[in-house]
Amino acid sequence: MKLSVSWRASAVAAVATATLLTSGSIVGAAPRAEALAAAPDIPVAGVKAHLTQFQSIATANGGNRAHGRPGYRASLDYVKAKLDAAGYTTSIQQFTSSGRTGYNLIADWPGGDTNQVLMAGSHLDSVSSGPGINDNGSGSAAVLETALAVSRAGYHPTKHLRFAWWGAEELGLVGSRYYVNNLSSANRAKISGYLNFDMIGSPNPGYFVYDDDPAIEKTFKDYYAGLGVATEIETEGDGRSDHAPFKSAGVPVGGLFTGASRTKTAAQVAKWGGTAGQSFDRCYHSSCDTTSNINDTALDRNSDAAAYAVWELSE
Template identity: 80%
Template sequence: MKLSVSGRAMVSVAVATVTLLATGSIAGAAPAPERAALAAAPDLPVANVKAHLAQLQSIATANGGNRAHGRAGYTASLNYVKGKLDAVGFTTTVQSFTSGGRTGYNLIADWPGGNANQVIMAGSHLDSVTSGAGINDNGSGSSAVLEAALTVARTNYQPTKHLRFAWWGAEELGLVGSRYYVNSLSSTNRARINGYLNFDMIGSPNPGYFVYDDDPAIEKTFKDYFAGIGVPTEIETEGDGRSDHAPFKSAGVPVGGLFSGASRAKTAAQVTKWGGTATAFDRCYHSSCDTTSNINDTALDRNGDALAYAVWTLSS
């Protein structure tokens, strides 16, 4: 997650939104009672997500300790993700841009099939800050989105809507990659995106469970999932639009998301609700200690499964 201009750590996670019909059902999807039956989302194996995190850690270690924009660690991270997707049948596109005198890259992966006029996107930023490997921020989101895409291929999922996955560059410099992508879309192609789901910091070591309230239908999708596993949620307030959902929202695309907390301290009430300690959700936020030891496996597992549930539900 990027910092606000004031320097205060601000984080946001976004999940795609969809338009509600007058009946309260999602546009282009089955009514609410049928959606649960349609959304037979598979479990996202947390061991697989952690294996991707280990690879991102190894890449950072071999490339000066980070995976930041314009650095070798970022390019290697993108190549790792792209190679996994190419091997299972995704159509991948690398989009380049320039920021701060360095070349950056977005990776877009389309799953063949589905209604091209109704697109559901899930994305995350792949870059870290220069001070560390960025394993929670944002290897966690990037790895979960990757595993969701691989699970689509492994299960040969054939959704009604078209599925697109994305990994953004230079988020830490001000949402540069995602803004470049959105601005490059024609108005027609922007209108085809029914929803963009963003995942940024979903494995914080002292986690909370935050859901964005940008869209009622997406908010309900995530709340329903967490209610089903008995985990209370709160509306996300720490980020206030400072992640890759923001350019989509500004362009009129429905958005929303999940987040497990950054530098803000967990309150006593939140400790009672979720456990943990009354300290920062992520004490290693934007620091060199944001390594594979800076991940809460339970939060990563729950948020990864919620990601899969949303993708399957909203694309059905």
Template identity: 80%
Template structure:
């Protein structure tokens, strides 16, 4: 996990159309054998802690053999990526290595796709693979990388056939500002971004004086993790220390639902937290954060085990559910100019062929390009004219663009009809347009 992140990442002006996954051709292994049981008979496995720790031992050996770290642009990073890729290739994943340049050095992302599942609903789990240059990065973030790897290998061992498509990612140069994950997300055409129904991020999940923190972003993903920990009698808190400081921010900034887990970094554990979770009050969750002592000795086995199993639980739970029937998404990509300090404009999506009312969790995905989004007031208008406020104006919000998904309780509204997105620029000097928007029922 990196130390800080700018308040606003530069908006994506255009997306490269060169391939969903990476530069370079993917390396595919032989197709896996047919599963021995239907999806409904398969439960999320208890990941062997020994397997996860074996991956961490490999990362430690790699760092020790390569100057003591696995940082971007260093031999230790590429060796770590090669280790993970070899495991995935042997397990039947389709892997691809994506290259980028940062700070004058070549960086790498690794993407692994499990065959099958609805690619229009892709569940993705990821972790950054790089360390800082001052240490081997076994908790930060060998722990997340190893647990995601072992979850992927468990998918292969189970020969899982989820309803949704499964994809896993390992990011480079996170410690330099989320560089690798930003590159991946920005390289995706908007049509491909819209196929990712959720991204799960795992950055530091084995801290030596651990807490149990859950991201409070997408409510469905958040509840999935909370339910798991409640089931094993472990209380959780909302994650705040690393909010926006890890790779989930790259996905969240373009409207992809995100969630994840965290066991704490340099902040101090309170007395109340020590009473709740054990450990030592008054000491950092990870005393070796970004230091040379972040070795295999810096891992709490219980936290690593619990979080690894929670990852498997979330991947199984979120990917094996029923797919959304065709026609549940209604979208327009017609551009509508938003006049500077002018009258409100609308863009229309027509819904037809449905019965009854709209859902209580209607998803409203908006992509509004604008040079000062604080100027904008955004509403959803139901077919009968009822307005649902999505966004208020804010003079202090100087960032570009509104690219996000809102959830609206529209259960009082008839589903069929002309739904409108209404946008008004209420201040002078900045301009923009509605690029696209959609309703997902």
């Protein structure tokens, strides 16, 4: 279910008002309020259209989009074509893992201070046993639609924006680790933050926020506070997704997650709804991780939260 534009605008305005009240700023003279209000509503229909494409690609290529398989490269080519058409400078980084060639896709938005780079990323590969629509078509599609929203808005923030889609995450964060390890120390130091989106549309969702960096964590928590949605600290994916190599290199990281194989408790159902005693994602790493394995509300909220954080943290 798509959240209405007016409903989301009210939520963003609430966060902006809270920020102004705590900072003591005057509403009429607060540039931060303008920055907050500028974050766009991400159309969940657009995000789901990308998921449909990932599903079609998997179906046409042996049922998966795994590292070294044709479905992965077709997924990358799809994302790259969208970004190229939107005015991004894209590059493909090649590596080898388990005897197969892997690829990362990097997309830079022209402009901004290249000594202050805000990155947002997700892994594009699935496991070999399924199409990987929640894991991690959901994060990949949300990051893509956020990048396209930057282009549609003609957004030119103070910081330089870079988006990334990683290969071979399912084999041990191979693609993101390769990227980080091949940055010079000077270029690593230029990355002011990395935002990670992995499994953000689980069918029995929770709303989990990474707690690795206080400023990034607060950005996401403020967004959800504006919606009146409770969050919890993310622990299931600690060290298991593409933020980990960045964190190890000293880059501030954060992100969102809706849960994988852990079981939802009764207390969590009281906060978020859903089914107690059932996994957040019963199709985790399985053939049933298809377009039917997505909660639209969670996907919509987290996609909007991704855009909010990109706008807020790039000013």
